[in-house]
Amino acid sequence: MKLSHLISATALAVSLMFTAQAHNHEAKADIVDTAVAAGNFSTLVTAVKAAGLVDTLKSDGPFTVFAPNDAAFAKIPAADLNTLIADKDALTKVLTYHVVAGKVMAADVVKLNSAKTVQGQELAITVKDGKVYVDGAQVIATDIVTSNGVIHVLESVIMPK
Incomplete structure (x- = not known):
């Protein structure tokens, strides 16, 4: 299966802002700075700060982050999100x-059935009708290369079991 088939029209729209970054394998910005610069991960960045994970996600890594965008977080009722x-x-x-140790590019993700998170549990990875799903959440943009890993964008927040 070609990687180009994995990116839906929606993913193309989301990933346009990352075009230069995604094709630059000598990325200068780390995961956190890339998410901040993108402008559509403000809830994720706020959550990372609240959890005290900024330094970790700015470290050498490498990490693969399955990053929910702001629209994904908006699906969670405000009261529940505030409580979390x-x-x-x-x-x-x-x-x-949402984080896997190592740099796992989309071409490799599609070959996996699961991936162990840094939280300790396994993510289920499935490919159906040319789309990739991580624990049921569709991957809508892939291979946003950072200096310390890669970001794949999810359309929903995934929760540990």
């Missing part, structure tokens, strides 16, 4: 469930 952000332990478990 206020609970540092629960928030850390959710955020680290």
Whole structure:
């Protein structure tokens, strides 16, 4: 299966802002700075700060982050999201469930059935009708290369079991 078939029209729209970054394999910005610069990960960045994970995600890594965008977080009722952000332990478990150690590019992700998160649990990875899903959340943009790993964008927030 060609990687180009994995990116839907929606993913293309989301990834346009990352075009230069995604094709630059000598990326200068780390995962956190890339997310901040993108402008559509403000909730994720706020959550990463609240959980005290900024230094970790700015470290050498490498990491693969399955990053929910702001639209993904907007699917969570505001009261539930506020409660989660206020609970540092629960928030850390959710955020680290979105991170895999190592740099796993999309061409490799599609060959996997699962991936172990830094939180400790396994993510289920499936490919259906040319689309990639991580724990049921569709990957809508791939291979946003950073200086310390790669970001793949999710259309929903995934929760540990």
